[in-house]
Amino acid sequence: MTTPVLQIRDLKVTFSTPLGPLVAVRGIDLDVHPGEMTAVVGESGSGKSVSFLAAMGLLPRTATVEGSVMLDGHQLVGASPKLLRSIRGRLLSMIFQDPLSALNPVHRIGAQISEMLRAHSSMSERAARIRAVELLEIVGIPQPGDRALQYPHEFSGGMRQRVVIAMAIANSPKVLIADEPTTALDVTVQAQILEVIQRVQAQFGTAVVLITHDLGVVARVCERVNVMYAGRVVERADIGTIFDEPTHPYTRGLLASLPQAGVERLVPIAGFPPNMLNPPTGCAFRTRCEHAAEACGQRLPELEPLGNSMTACIRAKELVGR
Ligand SMILES: Nc1ncnc2c1ncn2[C@@H]1O[C@H](COP(=O)(O)OP(=O)(O)OP(=O)(O)O)[C@@H](O)[C@H]1O
Numbered sequence: 470m471t472t473p474v475l476q477i478r479d480l481k482v483t484f485s486t487p488l489g490p491l492v493a494v495r496g497i498d499l500d501v502h503p504g505e506m507t508a509v510v511g512e513s514g515s516g517k518s519v520s521f522l523a524a525m526g527l528l529p530r531t532a533t534v535e536g537s538v539m540l541d542g543h544q545l546v547g548a549s550p551k552l553l554r555s556i557r558g559r560l561l562s563m564i565f566q567d568p569l570s571a572l573n574p575v576h577r578i579g580a581q582i583s584e585m586l587r588a589h590s591s592m593s594e595r596a597a598r599i600r601a602v603e604l605l606e607i608v609g610i611p612q613p614g615d616r617a618l619q620y621p622h623e624f625s626g627g628m629r630q631r632v633v634i635a636m637a638i639a640n641s642p643k644v645l646i647a648d649e650p651t652t653a654l655d656v657t658v659q660a661q662i663l664e665v666i667q668r669v670q671a672q673f674g675t676a677v678v679l680i681t682h683d684l685g686v687v688a689r690v691c692e693r694v695n696v697m698y699a700g701r702v703v704e705r706a707d708i709g710t711i712f713d714e715p716t717h718p719y720t721r722g723l724l725a726s727l728p729q730a731g732v733e734r735l736v737p738i739a740g741f742p743p744n745m746l747n748p749p750t751g752c753a754f755r756t757r758c759e760h761a762a763e764a765c766g767q768r769l770p771e772l773e774p775l776g777n778s779m780t781a782c783i784r785a786k787e788l789v790g791r
């Protein structure tokens with residue numbers, strides 16, 4: 470096994486809110502290995518974005534971040550704004566759901582990519598302009614030379630997302646975090662964007678963390694899956710195991726709610742995710758879990774090996790196979 474390029478240990482994020490402290494991420498561990506495509510899946514509010522915004526140093530001042538995030542030998546938790554600025558876009562990049570928010574409407578596409586290149590290197594303006602066009606070509610923009618001279622509003626949604634990917638990979642980061650990069654796009658374009666991300670990963674050896682609530686998307690592109698619920702990783706396994714022998718009741722619920730060929734009715738997970746201002750004691754999923762027992766409320770379950778998974782459910786062993 471390689472050394473992880475990104476190693477998250479006991480990461481905890483607490484927001485101070487008018488209603489009291491909100492613990493959005495409650496001690497997660499996560500390893501990302503060089504060149505691998507890892508998924509982070511979970512319902513809205515489970516702490517997916519906050520975990521990686523914490524790693525990027527992009528949370529507002531109301532957030533307190535504890536634990537450790539090591540990226541290629543750098544500790545990012547508590548790092549100076551200067552170190553974080555030099556790391557963002559160079560070693561660690563993040564792309565978001567809404568490509569427009571990442572682009573400046575008044576600057577030409579090519580200029581925005583060149584600027585990204587020059588922010589982290591001593592590249593000449595001319596060299597950066599040439600490289601910007603190459604990058605547009607890599608992400609599949611036709612006539613990249615002409616397109617580089619256009620403005621974001623002249624691009625379609627899918628093309629803008631390609632541009633954002635080009636910017637994110639401009640400095641060949643070790644890790645690319647893609648936070649729901651396809652949710653704002655229609656299905657065909659979604660598939661194309663995933664393909665671009667996969668191609669970039671293969672071509673540059675970039676490790677990719679794909680954040681999504683859609684296990685269907687994950688199935689197509691990821692090797693490893695981390696399932697999050699209420700600020701915890703509740704199951705971690707390779708993609709085959711997640712689909713064929715899931716161990717956590719929440720993972721099983723997610724699978725049952727996936728559209729499948731031949732199955733007419735989807736079964737959504739009943740109930741709602743907990744209020745993170747006041748989460749239930751013990752396992753946070755127990756309030757929605759048909760297998761919950763009294764012991765589930767007594768302590769927060771840790772990830773433990775079971776079959777080919779790591780799972781955080783004290784009843785998983787007896788439930789598997791049922
Ligand atoms: N700036 C903030 N201040 C206070 N609470 C916040 C802030 N940002 C996020 N939260 C809370 O932290 C929790 C986790 O949010 P997060 O954005 O990580 O969810 P997510 O898993 O990315 O969900 P989604 O799938 O909807 O993007 C939520 O309860 C959210 O309300």
Ligand SMILES: [Mg+2]
Pocket residue numbers: 517518519648
């Ligand atoms: Mg999110």
